[in-house]
Amino acid sequence: MEAPDxxxxxxxxxxxxxxxxxxxxxSLREITASAGVxxxxxxxxxxxxxxxVLAAFRRRIGPVNRERLERLDALEVAANGRAIALxxxxxxxxxxxxxxxxxxxxxxxxxxxRVHHExxxxxxxxxxxxxxxxxxxxxxxxxxxxxxxxxxxxxxxxHFMVGAMIYTLTHLDKLETxxxxxxxxxxxxxxxxxxxxxxAGLRAxxxxxxxxxx
Amino acid sequence: MEAPDxxxxxxxxxxxxxxxxxxxxxSLREITASAGVxxxxxxxxxxxxxxxVLAAFRRRIGPVNRERLERLDALEVAANGRAIALxxxxxxxxxxxxxxxxxxxxxxxxxxxRVHHExxxxxxxxxxxxxxxxxxxxxxxxxxxxxxxxxxxxxxxxHFMVGAMIYTLTHLDKLETxxxxxxxxxxxxxxxxxxxxxxAGLRAxxxxxxxxxx
DNA sequence: GTCTATAACTTGATAGAC
DNA sequence: GTCTATCAAGTTATAGAC
Numbered sequence: 001m002e003a004p005d006x007x008x009x010x011x012x013x014x015x016x017x018x019x020x021x022x023x024x025x026x027s028l029r030e031i032t033a034s035a036g037v038x039x040x041x042x043x044x045x046x047x048x049x050x051x052x053v054l055a056a057f058r059r060r061i062g063p064v065n066r067e068r069l070e071r072l073d074a075l076e077v078a079a080n081g082r083a084i085a086l087x088x089x090x091x092x093x094x095x096x097x098x099x100x101x102x103x104x105x106x107x108x109x110x111x112x113x114r115v116h117h118e119x120x121x122x123x124x125x126x127x128x129x130x131x132x133x134x135x136x137x138x139x140x141x142x143x144x145x146x147x148x149x150x151x152x153x154x155x156x157x158x159h160f161m162v163g164a165m166i167y168t169l170t171h172l173d174k175l176e177t178x179x180x181x182x183x184x185x186x187x188x189x190x191x192x193x194x195x196x197x198x199x200a201g202l203r204a205x206x207x208x209x210x211x212x213x214x
Numbered sequence: 215m216e217a218p219d220x221x222x223x224x225x226x227x228x229x230x231x232x233x234x235x236x237x238x239x240x241s242l243r244e245i246t247a248s249a250g251v252x253x254x255x256x257x258x259x260x261x262x263x264x265x266x267v268l269a270a271f272r273r274r275i276g277p278v279n280r281e282r283l284e285r286l287d288a289l290e291v292a293a294n295g296r297a298i299a300l301x302x303x304x305x306x307x308x309x310x311x312x313x314x315x316x317x318x319x320x321x322x323x324x325x326x327x328r329v330h331h332e333x334x335x336x337x338x339x340x341x342x343x344x345x346x347x348x349x350x351x352x353x354x355x356x357x358x359x360x361x362x363x364x365x366x367x368x369x370x371x372x373h374f375m376v377g378a379m380i381y382t383l384t385h386l387d388k389l390e391t392x393x394x395x396x397x398x399x400x401x402x403x404x405x406x407x408x409x410x411x412x413x414a415g416l417r418a419x420x421x422x423x424x425x426x427x428x
Numbered sequence: 429g430t431c432t433a434t435a436a437c438t439t440g441a442t443a444g445a446c
Numbered sequence: 447g448t449c450t451a452t453c454a455a456g457t458t459a460t461a462g463a464c
Contacts, residue, residue, distance in 0.1 A: 024238035163381025164374035197415035204414035207406040
């Protein structure tokens with residue numbers, strides 16, 4: 001279980017730096033120095049910095065989205081045409097990424113959260129494509145579980161869910177810093193709290209539109 | 215209403231580039247070219263790039279947090295010792311930043327959302343300080359409105375609220391792109407939907423801890 | 429596959445004339 | 447206050463020896 005190959009060492013070092021400092025702020029020199037490999041190895045193994053960035057993100061996104069779809073498949077098979085409980089859907093979506101909140105995988109969490117903020121131009125396009133199927137399948141499943149919501153309301157609330165998830169992936173450790181009271185939040189408490197929060201939010205009655213017309 | 219001074223033109227150009235491309239990816243040359251001013255003007259008026267970044271962020275954060283505190287003050291005076299409705303508290307927190315979702319101020323929204331993702335080191339420290347009072351006051355008010363939640367649950371759920379807010383500030387325009395159905399989301403529909411979602415999420419019963427022990 | 433050396437370029441910052 | 451010119455240091459990328 002020791003001595004990973006050069007390609008993996010570069011990916012690990014890049015992930016760590018991208019996650020903590022950001023992609024733009026991480027130079028190939030820092031990455032290769034941290035990985036203990038030669039500067040030229042990046043271009044040999046990946047082609048360019050952009051391709052390294054893409055590979056680093058894809059390494060984490062792929063398994064998470066695959067598990068989301070597997071869980072959704074399993075739920076739909078088990079439901080056998082009947083309705084799926086909202087909490088189950090939400091858990092199928094959230095749990096695969098929330099696993100990264102365990103202390104030894106916080107870097108993966110931060111990287112995953114940064115996907116949506118750091119990517120630009122074609123990188124953005126390529127990464128967005130990785131989420132297409134997940135978005136399509138879960139939007140469909142959620143709209144069946146929440147037939148009272150119109151399409152705009154549903155998408156907006158799904159958006160809130162994603163926002164809560166991403167911010168938790170990137171900033172959960174900071175929560176303990178910012179807290180007025182010293183406090184420890186157990187990693188395995190986060191997912192159930194988040195499922196409860198999001199499911200209740202998704203189910204909330206549609207607000208009266210004339211009420212907030214200011 | 216024409217010809218702002220050099221300092222303002224730099225801030226406007228910097229805001230636009232920081233919001234769209236990010237801080238690290240925006241060079242002083244791009245900023246000054248876009249502002250139509252000389253490269254050396256940045257160092258003359260702001261001292262350094264870091265100080266420009268700080269000024270650009272502070273210009274948007276200040277008024278938003280001031281309004282949050284004013285609204286909370288007003289609610290507490292009106293309540294006169296009695297309980298404040300949860301929806302009112304949530305609106306006092308969210309409304310000041312959500313105002314930036316109007317079409318002509320999307321850049322301000324994106325910049326505000328980036329505060330929490332781009333800042334590093336001392337910049338991070340300085341900007342975090344800008345939020346201290348808001349966090350302290352709203353945590354107090356929310357815990358009085360939600361006496362059933364323990365401190366860890368409350369902070370975690372407040373964290374989810376902040377995540378939903380930030381992601382909406384930065385990515386609302388992308389929601390319309392990603393939507394499986396073509397769709398238009400009116401900017402003034404977002405705030406009431408978000409208040410309903412967040413208030414319901416905050417009020418959700420605390421989940422049974424043994425249930426999700428996997 | 430790994431290394432050194434270097435090319436070609438961009439970056440933030442400043443000295444000094446106007 | 448605004449400009450030009452320039453510096454020193456950093457960047458990605460690559461050619462070519464081993």
